[in-house]
Amino acid sequence: MSFGARVLFREVTFQLHPGRRTALVGTNGAGKTTLIELILGERAPDAGDVHRPRDCRVGYLPQELTETSDGTVLDTVLDGAGEVRDLERALHELQRQLASAPPAGPEHDRLLAAFGEAQHRYEALGGYALEAEANRILAGLGFSPGDADRPLRSMSGGWRMRAALARLLLDQPDVLILDEPTNHLDTDSVGWLEDALLAYPGAVLVVSHDRDFIDAVADRVVELAFGTATEYVGGFAEFVVQREERLAQMEARRAQQERRVAQIERFVDRFRYKATKARQVQSRLKTLEKLDRIEVPTEREVVTRFAFPEPRRSSRVVVELAGVDAGYDGTPVVRGVDLVVERGEKWALVGPNGAGKTTLLKVILGELAPLAGRCSVGANVDVATFAQHQVDGLDFANTVYQEFALAAGNQAKNRNLRTVLGSFGFPGEAADRQVGELSGGERTRLALAKALVNPVNLLVLDEPTNHLDLSSCDVLIDALRAYPGTVLLVTHDRYLVREVASGLVAVRDGRVRQVPGVDEAVLTGRAVPAVSPARPDRSVRTERADRTERADRPDRQGDKRVAADKRNERYAATRDLRRKVEQLEKALGAAEAEVADWQRRLSDSSLYEDNDKVLEASKAYGAAKDTAAALMEQWMSAQERLEELERRFR
Numbered sequence: 001m002s003f004g005a006r007v008l009f010r011e012v013t014f015q016l017h018p019g020r021r022t023a024l025v026g027t028n029g030a031g032k033t034t035l036i037e038l039i040l041g042e043r044a045p046d047a048g049d050v051h052r053p054r055d056c057r058v059g060y061l062p063q064e065l066t067e068t069s070d071g072t073v074l075d076t077v078l079d080g081a082g083e084v085r086d087l088e089r090a091l092h093e094l095q096r097q098l099a100s101a102p103p104a105g106p107e108h109d110r111l112l113a114a115f116g117e118a119q120h121r122y123e124a125l126g127g128y129a130l131e132a133e134a135n136r137i138l139a140g141l142g143f144s145p146g147d148a149d150r151p152l153r154s155m156s157g158g159w160r161m162r163a164a165l166a167r168l169l170l171d172q173p174d175v176l177i178l179d180e181p182t183n184h185l186d187t188d189s190v191g192w193l194e195d196a197l198l199a200y201p202g203a204v205l206v207v208s209h210d211r212d213f214i215d216a217v218a219d220r221v222v223e224l225a226f227g228t229a230t231e232y233v234g235g236f237a238e239f240v241v242q243r244e245e246r247l248a249q250m251e252a253r254r255a256q257q258e259r260r261v262a263q264i265e266r267f268v269d270r271f272r273y274k275a276t277k278a279r280q281v282q283s284r285l286k287t288l289e290k291l292d293r294i295e296v297p298t299e300r301e302v303v304t305r306f307a308f309p310e311p312r313r314s315s316r317v318v319v320e321l322a323g324v325d326a327g328y329d330g331t332p333v334v335r336g337v338d339l340v341v342e343r344g345e346k347w348a349l350v351g352p353n354g355a356g357k358t359t360l361l362k363v364i365l366g367e368l369a370p371l372a373g374r375c376s377v378g379a380n381v382d383v384a385t386f387a388q389h390q391v392d393g394l395d396f397a398n399t400v401y402q403e404f405a406l407a408a409g410n411q412a413k414n415r416n417l418r419t420v421l422g423s424f425g426f427p428g429e430a431a432d433r434q435v436g437e438l439s440g441g442e443r444t445r446l447a448l449a450k451a452l453v454n455p456v457n458l459l460v461l462d463e464p465t466n467h468l469d470l471s472s473c474d475v476l477i478d479a480l481r482a483y484p485g486t487v488l489l490v491t492h493d494r495y496l497v498r499e500v501a502s503g504l505v506a507v508r509d510g511r512v513r514q515v516p517g518v519d520e521a522v523l524t525g526r527a528v529p530a531v532s533p534a535r536p537d538r539s540v541r542t543e544r545a546d547r548t549e550r551a552d553r554p555d556r557q558g559d560k561r562v563a564a565d566k567r568n569e570r571y572a573a574t575r576d577l578r579r580k581v582e583q584l585e586k587a588l589g590a591a592e593a594e595v596a597d598w599q600r601r602l603s604d605s606s607l608y609e610d611n612d613k614v615l616e617a618s619k620a621y622g623a624a625k626d627t628a629a630a631l632m633e634q635w636m637s638a639q640e641r642l643e644e645l646e647r648r649f650r
Contacts, residue, residue, distance in 0.1 A: 001034055002046050008034060012048070012229040014222050016175055016203040023214045023236070024207045026224035028441040028469045032207050035224060036060070036177055039205070059173035061165055063180050063440065063467065065157070073155070073163050074148040077134045080167030084130055090118050095618055112614075119602055130170075132632050137166045140192040141185070142353050145637050158184035158353075169196060175203045182210050183466045186353040187492055188525040209470050211236045211495040257293070264288055311457040311485050315378035316343050318458055318486045319364050324373035326356065326363045332371055333359045337512040339505065343378075343457075346480070346487040347514075348497040350523055351507035357490050360507060361460055364488070386451040387462040391443050396436030400426050400446055403435055407450035424449040425475055440467040448476060457485035465493045494523055509644055577642045584635040591628040598624050 001008045008031040016022060016039075026032050037043040038050050040060055052058075069076040094115040101108050138148060141162045147155075152163055161184045168176060176197075182190050194216040197204055208214055214221065214236040221232045221239035230246070232239045264284045271277035319341040327333040334356040341347060349357045362368035363375050365383065394403060400421065408417055421431045425445055435443065444467045452459070459480075465473050473496065480487060480500045491497060497504070497518060504515040506522050515522050598621035607613055 001031065001038065001043070007227060009224060009227050009229065010047070012224075014220075014229060014231050016205055018174070018203055019201060020220060021197060021200070021204040021206070021218050022220040022222055023218035023239075024205060024222050024224065025209075025214070025239075025470060027471050028439045030224045032224055033179070035229075036179065036205075036207070039175075039177065053174075056175060057171075057173040058175045058177065059168040059171055060177045061161075061168055061179060061181060063183065065160055065164060068160055069152050071152060072149050073138065073143065073152050074131070074134060076152050076163050077138060077166045077170055078130065080171035081130055087118055087121055091115065094118060095615070099615060115614075123599060131629055134166070134170050135629075135633060135636065137169050137196075138163075139636055139640070140189065140196065141166055142189045144354075145633050162189070165193075169200075172200070173202060175205065176200060178204070178206045178208075180207055180209070180467065182208060182213050182492055183463075185492055187350060187494065187523065188352045190492055190494075191524055209465060209468055209473050210493055211470075212493075214239075257291075261288065261291070311382060311455040312380055314343055314380045314382075314457045314486070317341070318343055318345075318378045318381055319488075320374075320376050320378075321363070321370075322374045324363060324375055325371040326359050326368060327371055328359075328368075330371065333510065334507065334512055335510050337373065339512060339514060341486060341488065343486060344484070346489065346500055346502045347505050348489045348491065348501035348503075348518075348523075349505045349507055350497070350525075352525070355507045356510070356512075357507045358462065360505075360512065361462065361488065361490065365460060381458050382456040383458045383460060384451050384454060384456040385460045385462075386448060386464055390447045390451070391440075394435050394443055394447060396434065398435050399432050400435060400438070401431040403446060404431075404449060404453070408453050420453060421449065423475075424479075425472060441469050441472055444468055445472050445475070448479075452479055452483075458488070459483065459485060460488045462490045463492070464489075465491060465496055497523060509648070574642060574645050577638065577645060581635065581638045581642055584631060584638055588628065588631040588635050591624065591631050594624045595621070595628050 001010075012035065014022070024032055024035065034043065038045055040058060041050070041052070069079070071079070094111055098108070098111050098115065101111055135145075135148060139145070143159075143162070143166075147159075152160060155163070165178070165181060168178075181193065185193065190210070190213060194213065197206075197217045204217070206214070206217065216235070218235050219233070221234070221236065223230050223232065223239070223243065230243075232242045234242070264287060268281050268284055271281055274281075317340060319339070321337045321339040324337040324339075325332040325335045326337065337360065339360075349360065351357055359368065363370050364377070365385065366377075398406075401417065404421055405417055408420075418431055422428070425442075426433075426449075435446065438446065444464075448464055451461075464476060468476065473493070477496060477499045480489075487500070489497070489501065501518055503517060504519060504522050506513045506515055508525075598617065601607060601617055602621060607617060
């Protein structure tokens with residue numbers, strides 16, 4: 001595929017199979033989006049072929065949506081199941097026609113036959129469980145039960161993207177293509193999506209910069225780099241190892257080839273003008289001309305070390321919150337927040353979307369007054385912030401250098417700004433490109449560079465890796481590691497958190513908890529199973545080890561008592577809610593049995609001999625389905641509250 005004189009890539013060959021999950025990686029500008037457009041059939045390749053079965057359905061989630069539905073969230077998701085929705089509308093129309101048709105005659109018989117056939121097809125496609133499945137997917141992606149009936153246009157862009165993803169997952173196309181699907185998800189929803197994709201029956205192709213997500217989902221990695229594509233078996237960790245091995249092998253073959261070329265060139269130089277060796281010289285010259293030189297791709301190191309301007313020294317306590325309630329219109333989102341951030345610490349705020357992370361940052365930045373309690377910022381604290389909306393504030397008419405120089409201000413006199421831009425992936429002539437010509441990831445990188453260039457001692461970053469490629473994420477990680485000040489970071493990228501954060505601020509269920517270090521259970525919102533180390537064989541244990549074990553025994557007894565007390569406390573706190581969940585489960589089981597019974601009756605051809613009975617059965621079936629759907633919603637809400645409550649006692 002070429003654009004003008006520039007060859008984007010050539011000789012790209014790989015396959016997408018049902019049940020295979022492939023991650024497509026590469027730097028911004030390598031051609032990932034163009035390759036997706038070739039798969040979708042929106043572009044034609046300059047050479048080669050893209051083979052698709054005639055009846056193959058391809059679903060695509062782009063990084064940004066161009067259109068938004070006018071319906072509710074649930075209606076938008078249900079519309080993804082096109083054939084089922086069409087059948088549902090056809091059934092309603094047939095019911096209307098049956099109600100107005102004469103009770104006997106060929107027209108009535110034709111309508112009954114059509115209704116029976118449509119109803120059978122609708123049931124085979126899972127139409128009766130479609131709404132419950134849609135609600136399950138929406139819940140997994142972080143929607144609350146009340147969001148289903150909200151107009152989609154009233155929701156933010158991130159939630160619209162989630163609805164578009166839910167629509168695709170409900171539709172289950174043969175090939176599912178997702179471009180940076182984790183950009184608008186919190187860590188809880190990312191974990192749910194990982195499980196959903198692992199169970200997906202079709203072929204999956206994801207473009208992502210999230211190493212953990214690729215490792216959890218992909219069984220193939222296709223790297224688009226150096227003008228071609230290379231396929232690796234395994235997740236991200238296997239991809240890194242195999243790529244290094246491949247490059248090492250290529251380097252060894254290149255070195256061997258260079259030694260051979262040097263020998264030939266020495267022979268030619270020595271005997272070039274000797275008549276008796278003319279034939280051998282010409283033969284070796286032709287060999288050199290025909291030689292296919294081995295070139296080892298060496299990815300340019302975007303940054304080795306970012307030299308931050310030295311900020312002034314802040315007070316030891318940079319931010320302190322004591323007993324803070326924060327929220328909107330008098331309604332707290334988080335309560336009783338006690339938080340202390342000291343100089344040089346790097347804290348990552350984690351938790352589900354809507355839990356209050358952004359609210360907490362607004363209080364710290366002075367953009368939102370606390371409803372109760374006290375928030376104080378230390379002396380000599382200079383703040384720089386980055387959020388995704390700052391990308392929209394770039395002047396597209398400026399060059400990269402001009403835009404960066406505006407942010408640098410007085411720093412431009414004391415530093416070589418082109419060197420700084422080079423460390424952020426804009427070396428040489430790239431700094432003279434217009435901002436309007438940059439890709440989304442490059443604009444994000446420029447906005448980050450603007451935020452990081454000034455001598456501030458507190459950085460507040462909200463989802464800084466969205467739209468960045470892997471190498472750009474590495475630029476950010478290196479920059480934050482080198483940063484001498486304090487960092488407050490909100491991100492869904494678990495790898496970034498592990499590489500940068502010195503601790504976690506967990507925001508869940510209206511509460512805020514500081515956790516030193518990066519605890520995986522807190523980071524992912526999932527319980528991490530404890531792995532018991534293998535006990536050594538009794539015959540080789542030393543007497544000293546036996547004495548140590550005996551000395552430890554009283555402490556272990558105390559630990560058991562503490563664990564038992566904690567279990568009792570959890571049981572008492574969750575008893576009523578567990579009973580409610582059990583009652584709802586029984587009621588839901590009975591309601592679903594009633595729905596199944598009406599489905600069985602509706603599939604009986606003898607029913608359609610009496611039009612009144614058909615209408616009565618249809619109404620009863622609709623009422624049973626509505627009851628089951630309402631109970632499902634209540635059960636899911638109660639189950640979610642129970643899981644959240646039990647999570648507090650882990």
